Amino acid sequence: MLSAASYAREAAQSATPAKFEFFSAEQAAEVDAISARIIPTTDTPGAREAGVVFFIDRALVTFAKDNQKIYTEGLPELQAKVSELSPALTKFSAATLEQQDHILRSFDESSAAGGRSSRRRAAAQSFFETIRVHTVMGFLIDPDSDKRGNRDGVGWKVIGRDNEHMFQPPFGYYDKDYPGWQPNPTDVDKSKS
Amino acid sequence: MTIAQPKYKTTDEVDFVIIGSGAAGGILAKELSGNGFRVVVLEQGPYLTEKDFVHDEIKVLSQDLLTNHPEFQPTTFRKTPQDKAKPQRALVYGRIVGGTSVHFTANFWRFHEIDFIERSKVGSVPGATLSDWPITYADLEPYYTKVEWEIGVSGQAGASPFDPPRSKPYPMPPLPVKSSGVIFERAARKLGWHPFPAPMAILSQPRPGRSACINCGFCLSFGCEVGAKSSSLATAIRIAEKTGRCEIRPNSYVHRIELDANGRATGAVYFDAQRNVQRQKAKAVVVCANGAETPRLLLLSANKQFPDGLANSSGYVGKNLMLNSGGVTTAVFEEPLNDYKGFAVSRILHDFYELDPDKVGFHGGGGLDARFDMTPIGFALGNLPPGSPRWGKAFKEVLSHNFTRTCEIFGHGTSLPVENNSFSLDPDLKDAWGLPALRMTYKDHPDDLKLSAWLNARSVELLDVAGAKKMWAPPVQEQQFAVHLLGTCRMGNDPKTSVINSDHRAHDVKNLFLCDGSSLVTSGRGQPTMTIEALAFRAADRITALAKRGELPS
Numbered sequence: 001m002l003s004a005a006s007y008a009r010e011a012a013q014s015a016t017p018a019k020f021e022f023f024s025a026e027q028a029a030e031v032d033a034i035s036a037r038i039i040p041t042t043d044t045p046g047a048r049e050a051g052v053v054f055f056i057d058r059a060l061v062t063f064a065k066d067n068q069k070i071y072t073e074g075l076p077e078l079q080a081k082v083s084e085l086s087p088a089l090t091k092f093s094a095a096t097l098e099q100q101d102h103i104l105r106s107f108d109e110s111s112a113a114g115g116r117s118s119r120r121r122a123a124a125q126s127f128f129e130t131i132r133v134h135t136v137m138g139f140l141i142d143p144d145s146d147k148r149g150n151r152d153g154v155g156w157k158v159i160g161r162d163n164e165h166m167f168q169p170p171f172g173y174y175d176k177d178y179p180g181w182q183p184n185p186t187d188v189d190k191s192k193s
Numbered sequence: 194m195t196i197a198q199p200k201y202k203t204t205d206e207v208d209f210v211i212i213g214s215g216a217a218g219g220i221l222a223k224e225l226s227g228n229g230f231r232v233v234v235l236e237q238g239p240y241l242t243e244k245d246f247v248h249d250e251i252k253v254l255s256q257d258l259l260t261n262h263p264e265f266q267p268t269t270f271r272k273t274p275q276d277k278a279k280p281q282r283a284l285v286y287g288r289i290v291g292g293t294s295v296h297f298t299a300n301f302w303r304f305h306e307i308d309f310i311e312r313s314k315v316g317s318v319p320g321a322t323l324s325d326w327p328i329t330y331a332d333l334e335p336y337y338t339k340v341e342w343e344i345g346v347s348g349q350a351g352a353s354p355f356d357p358p359r360s361k362p363y364p365m366p367p368l369p370v371k372s373s374g375v376i377f378e379r380a381a382r383k384l385g386w387h388p389f390p391a392p393m394a395i396l397s398q399p400r401p402g403r404s405a406c407i408n409c410g411f412c413l414s415f416g417c418e419v420g421a422k423s424s425s426l427a428t429a430i431r432i433a434e435k436t437g438r439c440e441i442r443p444n445s446y447v448h449r450i451e452l453d454a455n456g457r458a459t460g461a462v463y464f465d466a467q468r469n470v471q472r473q474k475a476k477a478v479v480v481c482a483n484g485a486e487t488p489r490l491l492l493l494s495a496n497k498q499f500p501d502g503l504a505n506s507s508g509y510v511g512k513n514l515m516l517n518s519g520g521v522t523t524a525v526f527e528e529p530l531n532d533y534k535g536f537a538v539s540r541i542l543h544d545f546y547e548l549d550p551d552k553v554g555f556h557g558g559g560g561l562d563a564r565f566d567m568t569p570i571g572f573a574l575g576n577l578p579p580g581s582p583r584w585g586k587a588f589k590e591v592l593s594h595n596f597t598r599t600c601e602i603f604g605h606g607t608s609l610p611v612e613n614n615s616f617s618l619d620p621d622l623k624d625a626w627g628l629p630a631l632r633m634t635y636k637d638h639p640d641d642l643k644l645s646a647w648l649n650a651r652s653v654e655l656l657d658v659a660g661a662k663k664m665w666a667p668p669v670q671e672q673q674f675a676v677h678l679l680g681t682c683r684m685g686n687d688p689k690t691s692v693i694n695s696d697h698r699a700h701d702v703k704n705l706f707l708c709d710g711s712s713l714v715t716s717g718r719g720q721p722t723m724t725i726e727a728l729a730f731r732a733a734d735r736i737t738a739l740a741k742r743g744e745l746p747s
Contacts, residue, residue, distance in 0.1 A: 172372035183352065
C-alpha cells in the first residue's frame with residue numbers, strides 16, 4: 001500500500017479527479033491519513049480507496065463550506081498532538097498507525113453513538129466528529145453523485161449494498177422461500193385485545 | 194416534460210386559488226379544474242420532476258432538496274405555553290410541487306370507523322379535547338376507494354380482519370414482500386396476531402406514464418425517479434395540468450389572505466421567486482398548506498375583523514396539534530435481509546387498533562409495521578446498536594455486518610388532541626422573508642406516551658419470537674419533532690369548537706376553504722395521508738356543489 005503522503009502526491013499528479021480545490025497537498029495527505037484510520041483498509045477497501053479525501057476537499061468548497069475553519073484549525077492542533085507524542089514528528093501521516101489511533105482516541109471525546117439521524121447536518125462541533133461524519137459520508141455517498149466520494153462504489157460494496165439502480169425479489173435470505181401470501185387463520189374473532 | 198398550462202394574470206379573478214400542491218392541494222386542483230373551474234395553485238417550493246430525484250443523501254437530506262429549510266424557515270419549540278420557545282428544528286414537510294406526498298413513506302392506511310366516533314364511543318378523556326367528526330367512515334368510504342383507484346394504491350383487500358368495510362378491492366396487488374415482512378409475518382402469526390400486506394401508495398403494476406416500483410431503495414425521504422410513488426406530483430397534478438384550466442405556480446410563498454368589505458376572501462398575497470409581492474385574485478380561496486402552514490397563514494392574515502387570525506373566532510386555529518405517537522425498535526438478524534432494496538414497508542398489523550382502556554390503562558390504539566427505511570449514510574451515522582464503535586476497524590466491521598441484516602418495527606398510534614399543543618407565530622424569530630416563524634408547542638398527552646411504550650413492548654415481543662440476534666429501542670420520550678401535522682384547523686359542526694364545517698368551509702369566511710392535515714379531528718393511528726386525500730376528493734365534491742348552487746361569488 002502507498003503511504004498516505006505518496007498516495008496524495010500521486011493522486012495530485014494523476015489525471016482525474018486529481019486537483020484539490022481546498023486542501024494543500026500536505027493537508028490532503030493528513031486528511032487522507034485520518035480518514036484511513038476512521039474507515040481503515042482491511043481485507044476490504046477503506047476510506048482511502050473510496051477517495052474520501054477528494055470528497056472532503058470538494059465538500060469544503062461546496063456544501064460544507066462552513067466547516068473550512070474546523071479543518072484549518074483542527075489539523076495544526078492534531079499535528080501539535082503528534083509532536084507532543086513524538087517530538088521528532090510533525091505530521092500525523094508520518095506517525096505509526098498505533099500512534100495515529102492513540103491521537104485520534106484522544107480527540108474523540110464523545111463516544112456515545114445512537115439516535116436516528118436521517119437529517120443530520122455536517123455541521124458537527126469538534127474537528128474529530130466533523131471529519132468522522134465527512135469520512136462516513138464520503139465512503140457511502142451515492143457514487144453517481146457529483147460529490148467525488150465512494151469511488152467505484154467501493155463503500156457500498158463493503159457494507160453489502162449492490163451498486164444497482166433497480167432490484168427484483170427475492171431480496172434477502174428470509175423472503176427467498178416465501179410461498180406467497182396466505183390468508184390469516186380466521187379462528188380469532190375481531191375482538192378487542 | 195412540457196405541459197401546456199394556462200398562464201393567468203394575477204388580476205384575472207380565477208375561480209379558485211389553491212394554496213399548496215401536496216396531498217390535498219393536488220387533488221383539489223385536479224378535481225376543481227376537471228369540474229370546469231379556473232384554478233391557480235400557489236406552491237411555495239420549486240417545481241421539481243423525476244430527473245431531479247437523485248439518490249444523493251447529502252443533497253436530499255442534509256441540504257433539504259425537497260423539504261422546508263431550517264435556514265430560511267427557522268422554527269422554535271416549547272413544551273407548554275408557559276415556556277419561552279427556543280430556536281429548534283421542529284418539523285419537516287415537503288416544500289416542492291407535490292408537497293410531502295413526494296417524499297413520504299407511502300403507508301396508506303384508511304382510518305377505521307372508530308376514528309370518527311371515538312368520543313361518543315369511549316367518552317371523554319381527561320386533558321384531551323377529543324371530539325367526534327361531523328362525518329363518519331361511511332361518508333368517506335367512497336372517497337377512500339376513489340383515492341385508491343385514481344392515484345394507484347397497492348394492497349390486498351380482506352387480508353386484515355380488522356379492516357373497515359370497503360366497496361371495492363384495491364386496483365392492484367400488494368408490492369412484493371421483503372425479508373423484514375416475512376420475519377414480521379411469521380412471528381406475528383406465532384403470537385396469534387394478524388399481519389397483512391401493507392397498503393402502499395406505490396405502484397405494483399405500471400400505469401400510463403408511470404413505472405411500477407423498481408425497488409431502487411431510495412424511497413422514504415426521496416422523490417421517485419420513475420413515478421411509481423403515487424404522489425400528487427405523479428398523479429393529480431399531471432391530470433390537472435392537462436385540463437388546460439389549472440396553472441401550477443411554483444416558488445410562490447403565500448403570506449396573507451385578504452378580505453373585502455363584505456368579509457369575503459379576495460385572493461392570496463404572495464412573494465414570488467424574486468420576493469416581489471403579488472396578489473392573485475380569486476372568487477374563492479382553498480388553503481392546503483399543511484397542518485403547520487395553514488394555521489400560520491391564517492394567523493398571519495389577522496385583520497380588523499379577525500384580530501386573532503383569519504377565521505379564528507373559535508380560537509382553535511393552530512390548536513389541538515396531533516403528531517401521532519409510536520416508537521421504533523431496531524433489530525439485527527443472523528442472515529442478510531437486504532432490506533435496503535425496495536420501498537420501506539411490506540407487512541403491517543392492526544390487531545391493536547382498538548385497545549380497551551380498561552384493560553391497558555390508557556386510551557388509544559395503533560398498528561405495527563416492519564420496515565427498513567434507512568439509506569447508507571444515515572444508517573452508518575445513526576442506526577448501529579447503541580454503544581457501537583464509531584470509527585476504526587471495529588466500526589467498519591459492525592457497519593459491514595449490520596447494514597444488510599437490520600430491520601425496524603415501527604409502532605404507529607393515537608395522538609390525543611390537547612388544546613395547548615399548537616402551531617403559532619413566534620413573537621421574536623423571523624423567517625428569511627421577514628415573517629414571524631412557526632412556533633411549535635407540544636407535550637404528549639400522558640396516554641400517548643403509555644401507548645408508545647406499550648407498542649414498543651409488542652415490537653420487542655415480536656422480534657423475540659422472530660429470533661432477532663440483537664434489538665434495541667430508545668426509551669419513549671416526549672416528542673419535539675413533527676412529521677404528521679394534524680388537527681390544527683379542525684372540522685366540526687360547532688363554530689365555537691372548530692374552524693371549518695364538514696364542507697371544509699371556514700365557519701367565519703364563506704368563500705374560504707381549508708383542507709389538509711389541519712382538518713382532522715382525530716389523529717387515527719398514524720398514516721394520515723390516505724385520509725387527507727379522501728377528504729380532498731370529498732371537499733372537491735362539496736365545494737363544486739356549493740359553487741353550482743351559486744353559494745360562491747360569481
